[in-house]
Amino acid sequence: xxxxxxxxxxxxxxxxxxxxxxxxxxxxxxxxxxxxxxxxxxxxxxxxxxxxxxxxxxxxxxxxxxxxxxxxxxxxxxxxxxxxxxxxxxxxxxxxxxxxxxxxxxxxxxxxxxxxxxxxxxxxxxxxxxxxxxxxxxxxxxxxxxxxxxxxxxxxxxxxxxxxxxxxxxxxxxxxxxxxxxxxxxxxxxxxxxxxxxxxxxxxxxxxxxxxxxxxxxxxxxxxxxxxxxxxxxxxxxxxxxxxxxxxxxxxxxxxxxxxxxxxxxxxxxxxxxxxxxxxxxxxxxxxxxxxxxxxxxxxxxxxxxxxxxxxxxxxxxxx
Ligand code: ATP
Numbered sequence: 001x002x003x004x005x006x007x008x009x010x011x012x013x014x015x016x017x018x019x020x021x022x023x024x025x026x027x028x029x030x031x032x033x034x035x036x037x038x039x040x041x042x043x044x045x046x047x048x049x050x051x052x053x054x055x056x057x058x059x060x061x062x063x064x065x066x067x068x069x070x071x072x073x074x075x076x077x078x079x080x081x082x083x084x085x086x087x088x089x090x091x092x093x094x095x096x097x098x099x100x101x102x103x104x105x106x107x108x109x110x111x112x113x114x115x116x117x118x119x120x121x122x123x124x125x126x127x128x129x130x131x132x133x134x135x136x137x138x139x140x141x142x143x144x145x146x147x148x149x150x151x152x153x154x155x156x157x158x159x160x161x162x163x164x165x166x167x168x169x170x171x172x173x174x175x176x177x178x179x180x181x182x183x184x185x186x187x188x189x190x191x192x193x194x195x196x197x198x199x200x201x202x203x204x205x206x207x208x209x210x211x212x213x214x215x216x217x218x219x220x221x222x223x224x225x226x227x228x229x230x231x232x233x234x235x236x237x238x239x240x241x242x243x244x245x246x247x248x249x250x251x252x253x254x255x256x257x258x259x260x261x262x263x264x265x266x267x268x269x270x271x272x273x274x275x276x277x278x279x280x281x282x283x284x285x286x287x288x289x290x291x292x293x294x295x296x297x298x299x300x301x302x303x304x305x306x307x308x309x310x311x312x313x314x315x316x317x318x319x320x
Pocket of ligand 1: 009010011012041071072073074075076077078101102103104105106107108109111124125126127171
């Protein structure tokens, strides 16, 4: 039988399990043998590969993280590592591979495709930072986790009339920061995509807000900007408003995936297998204009997307 390997690579994200499950179940449905590969490309190089059954993915659809585990695999960035991976795929009879991860993981997949393995990428990362896709699996769950945390911080910030500075994940992208900023009414959102000046973009809105009667202030700092503690210290020094920084960290990556992440993972996993069933490889699954599509992998890797300037404007108006 033809066989598909499936792995998760890069940072973990809620919904990766739902995607693995979709690949396994639809793969078996279409007559494939499906092999799980542990710890990303490390497992491919080391032959940490096992056959998955319909029941091997029972009871995981609601779990965060990834049952296949994930890793960053430095050797896979070298031609030698790619060759080792391709050789091991041959040993296990894998002619195709589904890679659930980010851009970096898709680059590895592309290199592997040069050795005759049909690859399909599925966007999985909480950061939503994949150029070819409007949406990445894990993003919605992370947004909701950050929103919950910030709602709690707001309760105490209000009670003490404080300024809360919250640093959120997103690597070089500000999607989480901006959207949670809108959802939670942040006075200031600092994005890696946009230059800012401390006085004009941080102090001024806080002081003006105070003059309009605000009792507390929320400043969101995206990971790609960083320095939440320094930002809080500086705000307190200049304005006299007591300021506290919270760096949310890894709680943002965990948790049970939301409906949106589970359903998207299901649709993308099934689409990936359908392509392979039709003998099509070297594609990335993406969401474009709300629809699941697939894009040639080189083209997908070159695509870029921008943060929406209208949303940035909106976040300012809503926090007046
Ligand atoms: P996330 O953004 O969620 O962390 P990612 O897939 O972008 O996801 P990376 O750490 O960039 O995460 O990549 C994951 C793995 O993919 C790397 O550890 C490496 O094994 C492989 N990889 C990354 N870049 C390349 C590349 N240019 N060529 C070959 N393999 C690569």
